[in-house]
Amino acid sequence: MKPVMALVGRPNVGKSTLFNRLTKSRDAIVADYAGLTRDRHYGNAKHGRYEFIVIDTGGFEPDAESGIYKEMAKQTRQAVAEADVVVFVLDARAGVSAQDHDIANYLRRLGKPTVLAANKAEGMTEGAQLGEFYELGLGEVHPVSAAHGQGIRSLVDEAFDPLNLPEEDDAAEQQQTGIVKLAVAGRPNVGKSTLINAWLGEERLVAFDLPGTTRDTISVPFERNGQKFELIDTAGIRRKGKVFEAIEKFSVVKTLQAIETAHVVLLLLDATQGVTDQDAHIAGYILESGRAVVLAVNKWDATDDYQREQLRRQIETRLAFLKFADLHFISAVKRQGLGPVWASIIQAHRSAMVKMTTPVLTRLVLEAVQFQAPKRSGMFRPKLRYAHQGGMNPPIIVVHGNSLEHVTDAYKRFLEGRFRKEFNLVGTPLRIEMKSSK
Numbered sequence: 001m002k003p004v005m006a007l008v009g010r011p012n013v014g015k016s017t018l019f020n021r022l023t024k025s026r027d028a029i030v031a032d033y034a035g036l037t038r039d040r041h042y043g044n045a046k047h048g049r050y051e052f053i054v055i056d057t058g059g060f061e062p063d064a065e066s067g068i069y070k071e072m073a074k075q076t077r078q079a080v081a082e083a084d085v086v087v088f089v090l091d092a093r094a095g096v097s098a099q100d101h102d103i104a105n106y107l108r109r110l111g112k113p114t115v116l117a118a119n120k121a122e123g124m125t126e127g128a129q130l131g132e133f134y135e136l137g138l139g140e141v142h143p144v145s146a147a148h149g150q151g152i153r154s155l156v157d158e159a160f161d162p163l164n165l166p167e168e169d170d171a172a173e174q175q176q177t178g179i180v181k182l183a184v185a186g187r188p189n190v191g192k193s194t195l196i197n198a199w200l201g202e203e204r205l206v207a208f209d210l211p212g213t214t215r216d217t218i219s220v221p222f223e224r225n226g227q228k229f230e231l232i233d234t235a236g237i238r239r240k241g242k243v244f245e246a247i248e249k250f251s252v253v254k255t256l257q258a259i260e261t262a263h264v265v266l267l268l269l270d271a272t273q274g275v276t277d278q279d280a281h282i283a284g285y286i287l288e289s290g291r292a293v294v295l296a297v298n299k300w301d302a303t304d305d306y307q308r309e310q311l312r313r314q315i316e317t318r319l320a321f322l323k324f325a326d327l328h329f330i331s332a333v334k335r336q337g338l339g340p341v342w343a344s345i346i347q348a349h350r351s352a353m354v355k356m357t358t359p360v361l362t363r364l365v366l367e368a369v370q371f372q373a374p375k376r377s378g379m380f381r382p383k384l385r386y387a388h389q390g391g392m393n394p395p396i397i398v399v400h401g402n403s404l405e406h407v408t409d410a411y412k413r414f415l416e417g418r419f420r421k422e423f424n425l426v427g428t429p430l431r432i433e434m435k436s437s438k
């Protein structure tokens with residue numbers, strides 16, 4: 001499971017600037033997907049040896065008593081409680097304020113690993129002005145400049161090094177088992193627990209034991225028609241002795257971790273509510289994670305023709321970036337439409353793990369060029385020479401040649417279509433990278 005870093009601090013110290021700085025490298029991957037809106041509070045980050053989820057807690061009022069602030073404070077406390085490490089952001093120029101002391105008290109009581117980041121420290125001589133932050137009683141202060149990208153890498157190391165996180169060997173693990181790791185994601189009340197209970201109550205579903213599950217992950221291993229699955233918890237299931245029980249407690253952090261851990265994510269929508277912002281945000285995380293995905297619209301039993309038509313249109317526009325995924329209309333309560341969902345999950349998994357050889361990829365590239373050559377751009381005509389597979393889950397195809405930086409997005413989509421058709425890839429994103437030789 002990816003570790004989680006929560007950014008806390010009073011308004012204006014630079015939390016969102018730091019958040020943007022930390023999540024920047026991942027932004028590039030998804031920049032060109034139409035329709036993708038991003039939740040500015042949760043993101044993926046990769047710095048040095050660490051890949052992690054970062055949460056910007058926004059305006060932090062740990063003791064707010066009422067209204068929207070109370071709800072925000074609740075969510076903030078939940079996020080902080082679920083984080084592995086807290087980065088307490090301070091303003092190096094403004095010095096310590098009363099509110100900083102309040103937050104420090106809260107964090108000390110929490111007893112969670114915490115590092116202090118004195119932001120806006122560019123051009124300041126270290127030590128001189130930072131001394132007063134020690135009175136917060138939370139240890140050392142790390143000068144950073146979120147705006148200028150200074151001290152970020154060492155802040156990340158300071159945050160995660162002491163946690164001794166287990167090394168994750170993705171490649172080895174993916175080869176190992178043949179087990180499909182599945183996460184059911186969706187906002188509260190879409191019917192995740194109902195669906196999981198319906199599944200777990202199926203006769204042909206047989207639970208088995210899986211030794212050594214990682215850090216407080218709860219997963220449910222089971223076999224269905226000879227295929228092994230591992231259902232990753234999104235905070236919806238709890239183990240009670242030998243049986244599993246679904247409980248209702250939505251957690252964005254658990255959802256993100258489950259998405260990252262899974263091979264295939266089943267994204268559940270509620271037919272009676274349409275596609276909400278929160279649905280679109282969760283869909284955005286799935287896209288960003290590169291995981292395979294199956295869409296299912298639940299509570300189909302409770303809709304009329306008009307609602308169904310509206311919904312189809314909403315999905316087409318708001319979730320356009322997931323159009324590679326199969327779409328199902330189901331009723332978890334009535335147990336309708338569930339069979340085809342399994343078929344799509346297996347198909348998505350197979351697609352995510354596909355192996356494509358260099359000769360076949362190269363032949364496809366050359367055939368595509370013959371069918372339709374890439375457009376000339378000024379003096380340059382891109383020349384595609386060969387291709388190889390650069391990764392799986394999601395599959396990555398690396399195309400080699402000359403002047404490939406001039407290949408248009410439209411042409412990449414054309415190539416993607418041909419690759420998808422040849423390898424029958426459904427339900428997985430497919431990344432195409434262009435590599436020019438000099």
Ligand code: GDP
Nearest residue numbers: 011012013014015016017119120145146147148
């Ligand atoms: P938040 O309210 O804690 O999320 O703070 P913001 O990220 O919105 O930043 C508040 C202000 O501080 C903005 O005007 C930023 O441009 C500025 N700021 C953020 N980081 C730095 C920094 O590293 N150096 C300087 N000089 N200003 C910064």
Ligand code: GDP
Nearest residue numbers: 188189190191192193194298299302331332333
């Ligand atoms: P979760 O928060 O995503 O786990 O959602 P739940 O499984 O707790 O379901 C939320 C509510 O939706 C409950 O009242 C369920 O009975 C109801 N529900 C779940 N699936 C369906 C369905 O297929 N049709 C209808 N009409 N209601 C459903």
